[in-house]
């Protein structure tokens with residue numbers, strides 16, 4: 218979508234071996250609470266988050282909000298011990314960030330410190346379908362196809378944008394990219410209105426428009442997509458300790474996804490070259506636990522890189538004509 222907005226004369230085709238509801242993005246809780254990428258400058262991460270927050274805030278404030286699955290949600294991030302960093306870099310992007318009061322902390326007798334704020338949440342499958350609908354309306358073609366090598370696209374396309382998520386490990390052999398397996402439960406508990414995130418982000422309760430997401434796990438380098446029943450029980454018990462009313466939750470569905478993790482998002486232009494033939498590529502993958510929190514900001518940057526590739530192609534073709 219960002220490419221179509223930035224370069225409206227482009228023709229865009231999306232190739233993917235899986236579409237919604239069978240992607241990692243469909244499993245995500247879709248909360249806008251950023252994680253930090255150790256190797257990306259904080260000011261850049263803040264800008265990605267700000268761009269994403271501003272974009273989704275406008276949707277949440279429009280008639281499209283419920284179809285797009287975007288809502289404002291208020292709640293608490295709680296800590297057993299006061300964290301080193303009391304003000305995360307994103308504290309002035311979310312709304313009304315403040316320390317929790319003593320009265321609020323009484324809800325969590327095992328926790329000594331907390332932060333209250335309002336942020337945004339995407340209900341992931343509806344949001345992805347809403348994006349697909351907008352793509353189709355702009356004339357974008359979508360095909361189911363597994364790409365084994367970026368070079369196989371060379372004869373059909375001028376520029377390739379690689380948004381393969383964890384698939385980039387195999388597609389471009391990126392050894393810096395690793396899975397962080399996450400198991401979550403999606404439950405019916407419409408009375409739960411506030412989010413609760415335990416400081417380390419291992420246990421969380423994220424109410425969405427349709428379902429509440431209960432998390433979770435963060436298992437580095439584990440590739441299995443099979444749900445683990447003992448983990449399901451453990452997640453449920455941890456969440457009930459924070460929000461006892463969840464004992465009455467209904468229709469528990471278990472989901473597993475692989476966070477495409479890296480020390481920094483790979484947001485980069487690369488010119489592949491083979492026997493004198495060149496293929497411009499823009500990479501945009503490796504969002505780890507922050508694919509929703511950062512998606513619009515990183516997509517805007519990727520679209521800018523595509524525009525640079527187009528300018529370079531136009532420049533070399535006009536030089537060839539001289």
Ligand SMILES: Cc1cc2nc3c(=O)[nH]c(=O)nc-3n(C[C@H](O)[C@H](O)[C@H](O)COP(=O)(O)OP(=O)(O)OC[C@H]3O[C@@H](n4cnc5c(N)ncnc54)[C@H](O)[C@@H]3O)c2cc1C
Pocket residue numbers: 232233234235236240241242243244245246247248249250362363364365380381382383384385388398399400401433473474475476477502503504505506507508509510511
């Ligand atoms: C349990 C869990 C909870 C999460 N919660 C949150 C959250 O609350 N907030 C947040 O910001 N983030 C969250 N995340 C992280 C978020 O899900 C990811 O960062 C995000 O989904 C990554 O998006 P993506 O588009 O890069 O990858 P994907 O959604 O995996 O999309 C990649 C696409 O590329 C396709 N593909 C891959 N390889 C190929 C190939 N060779 N040929 C053709 N197609 C290919 C795939 O089929 C897929 O359609 C969570 C993740 C998990 C697992």
Ligand SMILES: O=C(O)CCC(=O)C(=O)O
Pocket residue numbers: 246247248250399414418421432433476505506507
């Ligand atoms: O950590 C968070 O709170 C947001 C991301 C998330 O829910 C996850 O990665 O499981």
